[in-house]
Amino acid sequence: MPTTQVEGIAISPLLWRYFVKPLTEKSEREVANLEDDDFVVRTVMKINSEIDGAYVFSSGKNMGAFKGVGNPGEIARFFKIEEYDGYIWTGHTRFPTNTPGWWGGAHPFTLLDWSIVHNGEISSYGINKRYLEMYGYKLTLLTDTEVVTYLFDLLVRRHGLDIETACTALAAPFWKNIDDMPNDEKEEMTALRMIYGSALMNGPFSILFGHSKGLVGFNDRIKLRPLVAATKGKTVYMASEESAIREICSSPEKVWSPRAGEPVIVELEI
Amino acid sequence: MFKSLSLPEFLAKIDPVKCIKCKRCINNCGWSVYSWGGDKVLIDTFKCVNCLRCYHYCPEEAITILDNPVKYRKNANWGYYNIRNLKKQADTGGIPLTGMGSDMPYPVLFDSLLIDACQVTNPSIDPLREPMELRTYLGKKPAKLEFEKAKGGKSKLKTKMPPQIKLEMPFIFAPMSYGSISLNAQKTLAIAAKELGIVMNTGEGGLHEDIYPYRSNIIVQVASGRFGVNPDYLNAGVAVEIKIGQGAKPGIGGHLPGEKIPLDIAKTRMIPVGTDAISPAPQHDIYSIEDLRQLIYAIKEATNYTKPVSVKIAAVHNVAAIASGIVRAGADIVYIDGFRGGTGAAPSVIRDHLGIPIEHALAAVDERLRQEGIRNEASIIAAGGIRSSADAAKAIALGADAVALGTSALITMGCTVCGKCYTGNCSWGITTQRPELTVRLDPEVYAERLINLIHAWSHELKEILGALGVNAIESLRGSRERLRGVGLDSHTLDILGVKPAGR
Incomplete structure (x- = not known):
């Protein structure tokens, strides 16, 4: 992986980037009748959980993750980020809360073309993790944010929910609101909460979910973390604080704070 | 001849000074511990199970139910209930019955588990200000929603x-x-x-x-x-x-x-x-x-x-x-x-x-x-x-x-x-x-x-x-x-x- 020496980043892991095509004739793949994506996910889990010291941080076709321990400018220069073009960018820096910073534990957390950056903490991590483990996900990165990426992978790619429904499952409306909904919607929401109760993400969060076709920003159900969205022309900006948006877009046309649990879903215009 | 060689577990006592001879204890006890002796309440303490019905219904708080201080000789191996149950079986030849859950001192793991709480990095939520949901559905749940x-x-x-x-x-x-x-x-x-x-x-x-x-x-x-x-x-x-x-x-x-x-x-x-x-x-x-x-x-x-x-x-x-x-x-x-x-x-x-x-x-x-x-x-x-x-x-x-x-x-x-x-x-x-x-x-x-x-x-x-x-x-x-x-x-x-x- 192309990197450059940066003052301030004294040590870094050995970073390798491979362009691979999943083998079709792998016996384990044929037995389980795995699609390419399933096979990639399974291989990522296998490497991360079974090979000591080796981690796959990025496994997308149309998505790349650049992450590490250092301040964001240093990391960007280290990865020579100016050499890449992209139509969606997410960035993140954090004060390591519950775990000391390490290269694997930095945001984003990615799988296939899904990427998550997260401000906050998933207090329901314990049950979210056990729920995902039932579906073969192995949680190895020692941090709560990892579950968000895998939950989107499970709900959207494997269960076929649309992104809005998936967001609704993860930050579900309260029963008192569901009880007042029209019958069809009530039935739908009740079923969603019953089936995806273990996927409900509880605790403070604002999350940006990037994928090859768009960007989603959303909050926990009682908005314990801030989220601000803004637009200018055809560009959408989202951040925890408005100041971050104004840093790169000094005069947005529209700025708003989404309501708790209501996702801001941006689709790429093709 | 003795009544039974198994000791009574409890001693029911009535304070004769406080007792107003209202006979409520006699009426309330389902076990016939108390009976009327003409001028005072008689007590058959062998029948007492310490259910405290009499205690709560005595208007004068005249009743106390004590553990029977008379015990078998202390023995780390032959405990009180070992000896008592054995004597009961010798009385009857039957299988001693019991009700409720076991009262044996097996470890209760609930008492060795502690629950987490939030501090600093994740906020706790005030249930008096924010909704808290306990609703639960029991039954089979499909694996996914279609x-x-x-x-x-x-x-x-x-x-x-x-x-x-x-x-x-x-x-x-x-x-x-x-x-x-x-x-x-x-x-x-x-x-x-x-x-x-x-x-x-x-x-x-x-x-x-x-x-x-x-x-x-x-x-x-x-x-x-x-x-x-x-x-x-x-x-x-x-x-x-x-x-x-x-x-x-x-x-x-x-x-x-x-x-x-x-x-x-x-x-x-x-x-x-x-x-x-x-x-x-x-x-x-x-x-x-x-x-x-x-x-x-x-x-x-x-x-x-x-x-x-x-x-x-x-x-x-x-x-x-x-x-x-x-x-x-x-x-x-x-x-x-x-x-x-x-x-x-x-x-x-x-x-x-x-x-x-x-x-x-x-x-x-x-x-x-x-x-x-x-x-x-x-x-x-x-x-x-x-x-x-x-x-x-x-x-x-x-x-x-x-x-x-x-x-x-x-x-x-x-x-x-x-x-x-x-x-x-x-x-x-x-x-x-x-x-x-x-x-x-x-x-x-x-x-x-x-x-x-x-x-x-x-x-x-x-x-x-x-x-x-x-x-x-x-x-x-x-x-x-x-x-x-x-x-x-x-x-x-x-x-x-x-x-x-x-x-």
């Missing part, structure tokens, strides 16, 4: 939800039959269940017509005696439960003697008056897991697939594999009763020495069902020694969807866990059919106390959720990460799937 395109391009729910029991809080009342408890006790449970939006369970004694109005808050039970079972009964509640076993007496059946089968119980159980009501140890049409599947589907057919079917088992050594089989056989709910669970009557030797605690059983079952990818196929109810909202929270964190309360509910009706339910003399009118005793238990009055208890526990659960920084019970359910063990060995921690405190 939508289809409806007219106009709108997406419409395609997945058909299997029948569920809706609970406003994750508590249910444990099965206690009419026969083991009084009709008034059952009515108390039914009134409270309805008011609270939860459910009670008929137990195996059929459904009395007075309970029919509470049908949307009732689980009907089918046990080995098949008492009172017919198509109307199966359809009378919100779910049907097949009882395979009971935590207090795994592997053995039940026997309600003919003297305790008056007309009303006979009608409810649909057996002749005065005949023994025998529940065989096994269900005589279930000798394998395939047979269980047949019964589950026979019941589903009879109820037109509108009611979840629960299977209740005692927690025994191989409980995880058994539960897996039950789920695969089609059960929508698995009810696990730990060995500390209560009973109206069981041989002491069985109650105190067979089975395993609910904590181990629940942890093993939840983990096994997850490993097999079928945890969503059935809900788990944990029972057998839930004494507080903290026990409930810990059971839910270990993986239970809801907990069942038997003894806790009876305690609100006056029960002091004296353990003499099998005698039918309960002075509080709970585990008796003697009309002069059952009339004491006013269902309206005592339902209020039971409702208070469940409200209190619900508030406490919400406080716990808030401290954990979550606002829905499903974020605690199965979240063993939020539990830590204190003083537990590594095997036990491994079985519970819980880290030691400090890690």
Whole structure:
């Protein structure tokens, strides 16, 4: 992986980037009748959980993750980020809360073309993790944010929910609101909460979910973390604080704070 | 000649200065401890069970009930109850019976588990200011939700939800039959269940017509005696439960003697008056897991697939594999009763020495069902020694969807866990059919106390959720990460799937 020496980043892991095509004739793949994506996910889990010291941080076709321990400018220069073009960018820096910073534990957390950056903490991590483990996900990165990426992978790619429904499952409306909904919607929401109760993400969060076709920003159900969205022309900006948006877009046309649990879903215009 | 060589357990005493000779103690005692001696109350302390009915009804606080200071000689090996039970058996040649859950000092793992709380990095949530959700649905959940395109391009729910029991809080009342408890006790449970939006369970004694109005808050039970079972009964509640076993007496059946089968119980159980009501140890049409599947589907057919079917088992050594089989056989709910669970009557030797605690059983079952990818196929109810909202929270964190309360509910009706339910003399009118005793238990009055208890526990659960920084019970359910063990060995921690405190 192309990197450059940066003052301030004294040590870094050995970073390798491979362009691979999943083998079709792998016996384990044929037995389980795995699609390419399933096979990639399974291989990522296998490497991360079974090979000591080796981690796959990025496994997308149309998505790349650049992450590490250092301040964001240093990391960007280290990865020579100016050499890449992209139509969606997410960035993140954090004060390591519950775990000391390490290269694997930095945001984003990615799988296939899904990427998550997260401000906050998933207090329901314990049950979210056990729920995902039932579906073969192995949680190895020692941090709560990892579950968000895998939950989107499970709900959207494997269960076929649309992104809005998936967001609704993860930050579900309260029963008192569901009880007042029209019958069809009530039935739908009740079923969603019953089936995806273990996927409900509880605790403070604002999350940006990037994928090859768009960007989603959303909050926990009682908005314990801030989220601000803004637009200018055809560009959408989202951040925890408005100041971050104004840093790169000094005069947005529209700025708003989404309501708790209501996702801001941006689709790429093709 | 002596009365008995087994010592009385308690000394009932009346302060002669305070006593006003009102005879309330004589009237209230279901055990005939007190009698009138012409000028004072006489006491037969051998009969006292320390149920404290007399104490509470004595207007002068003249009564005290003490542990009998006369004991056998101290011996670290031959304890008091070893010697006493042996002497009782020498008196009678029989199997000593007992009631309620085991009182033996086995370790209670709930008391070695501590719950997490939020500090700094994750905020706690104030349940007095923010919504806190306890609503729980019991039943089979599909693995995923599917939508289809409806007219106009709108997406419409395609997945058909299997029948569920809706609970406003994750508590249910444990099965206690009419026969083991009084009709008034059952009515108390039914009134409270309805008011609270939860459910009670008929137990195996059929459904009395007075309970029919509470049908949307009732689980009907089918046990080995098949008492009172017919198509109307199966359809009378919100779910049907097949009882395979009971935590207090795994592997053995039940026997309600003919003297305790008056007309009303006979009608409810649909057996002749005065005949023994025998529940065989096994269900005589279930000798394998395939047979269980047949019964589950026979019941589903009879109820037109509108009611979840629960299977209740005692927690025994191989409980995880058994539960897996039950789920695969089609059960929508698995009810696990730990060995500390209560009973109206069981041989002491069985109650105190067979089975395993609910904590181990629940942890093993939840983990096994997850490993097999079928945890969503059935809900788990944990029972057998839930004494507080903290026990409930810990059971839910270990993986239970809801907990069942038997003894806790009876305690609100006056029960002091004296353990003499099998005698039918309960002075509080709970585990008796003697009309002069059952009339004491006013269902309206005592339902209020039971409702208070469940409200209190619900508030406490919400406080716990808030401290954990979550606002829905499903974020605690199965979240063993939020539990830590204190003083537990590594095997036990491994079985519970819980880290030691400090890690």
